[in-house]
Amino acid sequence: MQTHNLGYPRIGSKRELKKACESYWSGKINLHELQTVGESIRLQNWKTQQEEGIDLIPSNDFSFYDQVLDMSLMLGAIPDRFHEVILQKGNNEMDLYFAMARGYQQNGLDITAMEMTKWFDTNYHYIVPEFRKDQQFKLFSTKVILEYKEAKQAGFSTKPVLIGPVSYLLLGKEKEEGFDRIDLIKNILPVYLELLKKLDAAHVEWIQFDEPFLAMDLGEKEKRALQFAYAEIKKAFPSLKIILANYFDCFGENLETALSLPVHTLHLDLVRCSSQLDDILESGKLGGQKHLSLGLVDGRNIWKNDYQKSNETIQKAVSAIGKDRLFIAPSCSLIHSPIDLDLETDEKSLSSEIKNWLSFAKQKLREVADLKELTNEKLKKNQEAIQSRNSSPLIHKPAVKKRVQTISDSHDHRLSPFSVRQVKQKEALKLPLFPTTTIGSFPQTAEVRSWRSKFKKGSLSQKAYEDFLKEETKKAISWQENIGLDVLVHGEFERNDMVEYFGEQLEGFVFTKTGWVQSYGSRCVKPPIIYGDVSRQKSMTVDWTAFGQSLTSKFVKGMLTGPVTILQWSFVRNDQPRSETCLQIALAIRDEVTDLEKAGIRIIQIDEPAIREGLPLRKSEWQQYLNWAVRAFRISSSGVKNETQIHTHMCYSEFNDIIQHIADMDADVITIECSRSQMELLDAFREFNYPNEIGPGVYDIHSPRVPSKQEMVDLLEKAMKLIPETQLWVNPDCGLKTRGWDETKKALTEMVSAAQEMREVITSPIA
Numbered sequence: 001m002q003t004h005n006l007g008y009p010r011i012g013s014k015r016e017l018k019k020a021c022e023s024y025w026s027g028k029i030n031l032h033e034l035q036t037v038g039e040s041i042r043l044q045n046w047k048t049q050q051e052e053g054i055d056l057i058p059s060n061d062f063s064f065y066d067q068v069l070d071m072s073l074m075l076g077a078i079p080d081r082f083h084e085v086i087l088q089k090g091n092n093e094m095d096l097y098f099a100m101a102r103g104y105q106q107n108g109l110d111i112t113a114m115e116m117t118k119w120f121d122t123n124y125h126y127i128v129p130e131f132r133k134d135q136q137f138k139l140f141s142t143k144v145i146l147e148y149k150e151a152k153q154a155g156f157s158t159k160p161v162l163i164g165p166v167s168y169l170l171l172g173k174e175k176e177e178g179f180d181r182i183d184l185i186k187n188i189l190p191v192y193l194e195l196l197k198k199l200d201a202a203h204v205e206w207i208q209f210d211e212p213f214l215a216m217d218l219g220e221k222e223k224r225a226l227q228f229a230y231a232e233i234k235k236a237f238p239s240l241k242i243i244l245a246n247y248f249d250c251f252g253e254n255l256e257t258a259l260s261l262p263v264h265t266l267h268l269d270l271v272r273c274s275s276q277l278d279d280i281l282e283s284g285k286l287g288g289q290k291h292l293s294l295g296l297v298d299g300r301n302i303w304k305n306d307y308q309k310s311n312e313t314i315q316k317a318v319s320a321i322g323k324d325r326l327f328i329a330p331s332c333s334l335i336h337s338p339i340d341l342d343l344e345t346d347e348k349s350l351s352s353e354i355k356n357w358l359s360f361a362k363q364k365l366r367e368v369a370d371l372k373e374l375t376n377e378k379l380k381k382n383q384e385a386i387q388s389r390n391s392s393p394l395i396h397k398p399a400v401k402k403r404v405q406t407i408s409d410s411h412d413h414r415l416s417p418f419s420v421r422q423v424k425q426k427e428a429l430k431l432p433l434f435p436t437t438t439i440g441s442f443p444q445t446a447e448v449r450s451w452r453s454k455f456k457k458g459s460l461s462q463k464a465y466e467d468f469l470k471e472e473t474k475k476a477i478s479w480q481e482n483i484g485l486d487v488l489v490h491g492e493f494e495r496n497d498m499v500e501y502f503g504e505q506l507e508g509f510v511f512t513k514t515g516w517v518q519s520y521g522s523r524c525v526k527p528p529i530i531y532g533d534v535s536r537q538k539s540m541t542v543d544w545t546a547f548g549q550s551l552t553s554k555f556v557k558g559m560l561t562g563p564v565t566i567l568q569w570s571f572v573r574n575d576q577p578r579s580e581t582c583l584q585i586a587l588a589i590r591d592e593v594t595d596l597e598k599a600g601i602r603i604i605q606i607d608e609p610a611i612r613e614g615l616p617l618r619k620s621e622w623q624q625y626l627n628w629a630v631r632a633f634r635i636s637s638s639g640v641k642n643e644t645q646i647h648t649h650m651c652y653s654e655f656n657d658i659i660q661h662i663a664d665m666d667a668d669v670i671t672i673e674c675s676r677s678q679m680e681l682l683d684a685f686r687e688f689n690y691p692n693e694i695g696p697g698v699y700d701i702h703s704p705r706v707p708s709k710q711e712m713v714d715l716l717e718k719a720m721k722l723i724p725e726t727q728l729w730v731n732p733d734c735g736l737k738t739r740g741w742d743e744t745k746k747a748l749t750e751m752v753s754a755a756q757e758m759r760e761v762i763t764s765p766i767a
């Protein structure tokens, strides 16, 4: 039996990569300095994995921005618009790479970034490959080979990790009509083979191909593509040992295909699909050679592994196929886990009682190693921790459970249907056509973060911190008034993160100080841990929202994070159904919504950007999830009068296939990310005849690029062809916390002018 790991967090335990990338982008460090940070993180990661007992350590799991973007660069899938970046004097491959991720607006060039979307059901975002009908691929970057050699030189014989050809194609998007991207398998495979030849020449023995689409519904064409690709690879490299990794769900209907592939090892996510081992053994189709990698340690959550249960699975596998054909592993790459629990030393933020229930990436490696050679002593200690959690009085609050049981039908719908509410809201709010607004947050500048940091460390008084936040809020309100935005926001300066902030104020949550997880590029989040029943002790946002409203006669939107998003972006207890925890959160948010209304707030936004991400990967399971998720949103939003306008916001997901359910949420207004896909999403809203109001994002906030008024007018004109103008709002794609003030001011000023021009177009006699 051997241990292996599918991937290790690459941000560094102190977010060194984030700091280095951001310094490189702002010109504070040069390429060599950036590369040095990358090298030292890689070396540290390989060392840690070896020290913690991993036999087969991955390489090429490191990335400066995103592993899918790495593949696009490697395979030469570089959209034409970026070719000029590389031609510019002084630019290098990294400049091209970052331009693809972030857009490029300098030296006379103005190029939009590639699209970004969620990685399966996680809060990690990848850069979407773009394909054309005549798409050619060629080996462009040799990062995987360089990193393999770098590891070798440092004394580690690694297993390079690549996204498999079928999943890579499926992760991408056709940028023109008339072809199916899976048909590009014939064009792409030669480049994979060329790469493998180079790896072979470097004496690579093992390779991991990630094919997570095996956890999704696949058609016959995709299954054939898998068979074709792996047969060709086997033919060309008969002795290469391939680990084919599927994760996040069962193989399901794809099991037969997976078992038929000529690979050395199949990796199973036994956390998400505990029946998978039985399915395989019972199928009788594993054959006498194929190895299995048992993904037993949860890469998606932070609870300690239950050694007793895992060992039962291991023993079952050992008796069926023998220990020489087995790997023990985490369920998926550990990039979704915080790095090191040992760094959590503050008893006040994370008590030792709860800490003893947890395991982060580094500890998960040790769990994998422990499971390989489980001693009685390790088992006993582990079972004590599991018992301590199961029987802890910290977890259960009878009053919270009782309240959930008393939720009635009247809690999950508004007083009147939207058609009635819309009339009342139009009368009450008197907003112009194309009302302009933003999504909530304004720049979280280094200054804002450092004041908060000083306050949290105790070197700044609460009063001084709050006075500072008040000043920031005042400036933001007066600036929004000056440029003529219609519905204002207070700016969310007091919030560290849209989920952590709420979690910090709710019972049933704990927090880490160092538990960062990459969300996209250099951006990280610190997901709260929901360990027990959730309840709200007092209002969470009323003071700041009311303060904002007191500064202006325009409407200030209340800004809340919705129950599904709080659930989805936290590490959730696994001792009760997620739906139950979600209902507890929904009630807490409902109380906050009604408190905001009582405080005179007329427009309240409940963000649900993670509603799509929570969908099970297989369509057959969608309905059940959507039933409780949509209901939770409705419970949180339905306690208000008809005149109170409820907004929701969603971003960075494919929403086309859940429009009906988005409509069922019955928010009066939805603001939604649209600009990177040039309003493509609105086709679905049009086809479905979406009844409520919509603010399709008119510019991409994830890129520092400032959009022109004209391009936003163009997008709005496109939107107007699809959605009646009486239903349209004008706003950016998402919150502005990641942007600087300079670009924010320019972009929003242009956006307000774009809305004004649209109003003129509508009211002009020619129109």
Ligand SMILES: CN1c2c(nc(N)[nH]c2=O)NC[C@@H]1CNc1ccc(C(=O)N[C@@H](CCC(=O)N[C@@H](CCC(=O)N[C@@H](CCC(=O)O)C(=O)O)C(=O)O)C(=O)O)cc1
Binding pocket: 018, 123, 444, 446, 449, 450, 452, 453, 454, 495, 496, 497, 498, 499, 500, 519, 520, 522, 523, 524, 525, 526, 569, 609, 734, 737, 738
């Ligand atoms: C909208 N999105 C979000 C997602 N998930 C969330 N949980 N939250 C989201 O907002 N998923 C989808 C998208 C992803 N988008 C983003 C966008 C932006 C960020 C981001 O900016 N992250 C910040 C960290 C935010 C935070 O928690 N800040 C804290 C701590 C700040 C800090 O680093 N402090 C330093 C000290 C600072 C000093 O002294 O100067 C420290 O602790 O060392 C805060 O503001 O208090 C990031 O930096 O990456 C994430 C996802």
Ligand SMILES: N[C@@H](CCS)C(=O)O
Binding pocket: 439, 440, 441, 498, 559, 607, 609, 649, 651, 734, 735, 736, 737
């Ligand atoms: N209100 C949040 C939503 C982000 S998805 C923000 O503006 O940052």
Ligand SMILES: [Zn+2]
Binding pocket: 439, 609, 649, 650, 651, 733, 734, 735
């Ligand atoms: Zn958003």
